[in-house]
Amino acid sequence: MSLKEEQQKYMQALQQYAEGKRFKYHIVTYGCQMNVHDSEKLAGMLQEIGYEETQVLEEADIILFNTCCVREHAEQRVYGNVGALRSYKQSNPNLILGVCGCMMQQKETAEDIIKKFPFVDLVFGTHNLHHFPRLLFEAVNSGHTVVEILDEEGNIVEGIPAKRASNVSAYVTIMYGCNNFCTYCIVPHVRGRERSRLPGDITDEIGELAANGCKEITLLGQNVNSYGKDLGDGYLFPDLLRDVNKIEGIERIRFVTSHPKDLSDDLIDAMAECEKVCEHIHLPLQAGSNVILRKMNRRYTREDYLKLVDKLRARIPGIAVSTDIIVGFPGETEEDFLDTLDMMERVQYDSAFTFIYSPRKGTPAASMPDGVDTEVKKERLNRLIALQNDISKAKNQLYMDKVVEVLVEGVSKNNPKMLSGRTRTNKLVHFEGGSEIIGEFVNVKITLPKAWTLEGRMI
Ligand code: 5AD
Ligand code: SF4
Numbered sequence: 001m002s003l004k005e006e007q008q009k010y011m012q013a014l015q016q017y018a019e020g021k022r023f024k025y026h027i028v029t030y031g032c033q034m035n036v037h038d039s040e041k042l043a044g045m046l047q048e049i050g051y052e053e054t055q056v057l058e059e060a061d062i063i064l065f066n067t068c069c070v071r072e073h074a075e076q077r078v079y080g081n082v083g084a085l086r087s088y089k090q091s092n093p094n095l096i097l098g099v100c101g102c103m104m105q106q107k108e109t110a111e112d113i114i115k116k117f118p119f120v121d122l123v124f125g126t127h128n129l130h131h132f133p134r135l136l137f138e139a140v141n142s143g144h145t146v147v148e149i150l151d152e153e154g155n156i157v158e159g160i161p162a163k164r165a166s167n168v169s170a171y172v173t174i175m176y177g178c179n180n181f182c183t184y185c186i187v188p189h190v191r192g193r194e195r196s197r198l199p200g201d202i203t204d205e206i207g208e209l210a211a212n213g214c215k216e217i218t219l220l221g222q223n224v225n226s227y228g229k230d231l232g233d234g235y236l237f238p239d240l241l242r243d244v245n246k247i248e249g250i251e252r253i254r255f256v257t258s259h260p261k262d263l264s265d266d267l268i269d270a271m272a273e274c275e276k277v278c279e280h281i282h283l284p285l286q287a288g289s290n291v292i293l294r295k296m297n298r299r300y301t302r303e304d305y306l307k308l309v310d311k312l313r314a315r316i317p318g319i320a321v322s323t324d325i326i327v328g329f330p331g332e333t334e335e336d337f338l339d340t341l342d343m344m345e346r347v348q349y350d351s352a353f354t355f356i357y358s359p360r361k362g363t364p365a366a367s368m369p370d371g372v373d374t375e376v377k378k379e380r381l382n383r384l385i386a387l388q389n390d391i392s393k394a395k396n397q398l399y400m401d402k403v404v405e406v407l408v409e410g411v412s413k414n415n416p417k418m419l420s421g422r423t424r425t426n427k428l429v430h431f432e433g434g435s436e437i438i439g440e441f442v443n444v445k446i447t448l449p450k451a452w453t454l455e456g457r458m459i
Helices: 003-018 033-049 072-083 086-091 107-116 129-141 187-191 199-211 237-245 265-273 290-295 302-315 334-347 374-397
Strands: 024-029 062-067 096-101 122-124 146-148 169-173 216-220 252-256 280-282 320-327 351-356 403-411 418-422 428-432 441-449 453-458
Touching: 003 033, 003 129, 024 033, 033 062, 033 096, 033 129, 033 169, 033 216, 062 072, 072 096, 072 107, 096 129, 107 122, 122 129, 129 146, 169 199, 199 216, 199 237, 216 237, 237 252, 237 265, 265 302, 290 334, 302 334, 320 334, 320 374, 334 374, 351 374, 374 441, 403 428, 428 441
Parallel strands: 024 062, 062 096, 096 122, 122 146, 169 216, 216 252, 280 320, 320 351, 428 453
Antiparallel strands: 403 418, 403 441, 418 428, 441 453
């Protein structure tokens, strides 16, 4: 049976099963934007079957945990939250409980989840998301736990419906997997090798989003800078940016994540030329010491990185730069760490995601001698965060009394009287206004810059 036939067969069977029952679903997502978008696809398939979304766990007929394994903390939360649902299963025996995503791509972890939580009905990985209708059908019709995890990534499957969180700003995956094997990172082990979607499939999807009112898109990939290399016809990420820039209706283009070693001059040119590409880049540094960068297999030096930032700032005036940094990599000395602080000071990031190194089984770094005390790692993280806070605050101060263009994304999460949206430089702005302007571009004068957000008045 072809995949399309399989999808149709099980979709129809599930539609019949769900008919008139007003089934509800709830999806809990951990980790990166890629996972968020995978959850949007799971939601899309469930909606097509006839399920409706609910935020109330007690109401749900299916609860899915889309997991992340990039750090131990994310895994622990999954164990805690799945365990907490034991009583739900007892009070509603028809409830389907599923665990999927990156954590399940690791055989040992999947087995552990099944052993610890025998009440879980469905376990699958990242490579077989498109088989979800069949797996769900099997789960609702069999009395045992349905488990399917594929070792191989397989070909890209197009045409899975997605129910996106926002109509205004959408994620579009342009490539799957990663070839870089940074020594601390589990992603290449669970997401497989780099596979690029065909340019036409991407631009068709974006065209459709634009036709439905979408104004901003974020192109997703573990390393978007190497988009197209596997397609072998010379069409690369800068070409894609130029083509997406031509799509009518789309006003802003963003992308994550960029590996510094693959940030070409042509890409910087494309970013500068394309008026819709926003003045922001997320450029993970990971560490500021050349010794650690080498141990991490990052394949650039601090000097290379600084040159890149200079080039970006010269070519794209006002570009905001954000980053990811890991402290406490095995063997990191105080001197190495001071190099990281020094890079933070030199680059003057707009924002930084900072993490304590978390050993991941099966990665080379997990067997490197460590010797750094946990307390020392925590203290380094705090010093790093304190420095970035000062830098972010000072950077945001420069916005005082400035007028910025904001794409209104929705009602503010913390204050229902306020709206929120982002500047082209990816700063979150809160201001007063009515919900009728959600999805529009407005000018906001900044009146109160804070460390992480800006507050202002619409003009
Ligand atoms: N420990 C801590 N942080 C990690 N990251 C990836 N792997 C690990 C790990 N083992 C961080 C990197 C990456 C971000 C998504 O997560 O900084 O850029
Ligand atoms: Fe992990 Fe490195 Fe690939 Fe990013 S580039 S996903 S950190 S291996």
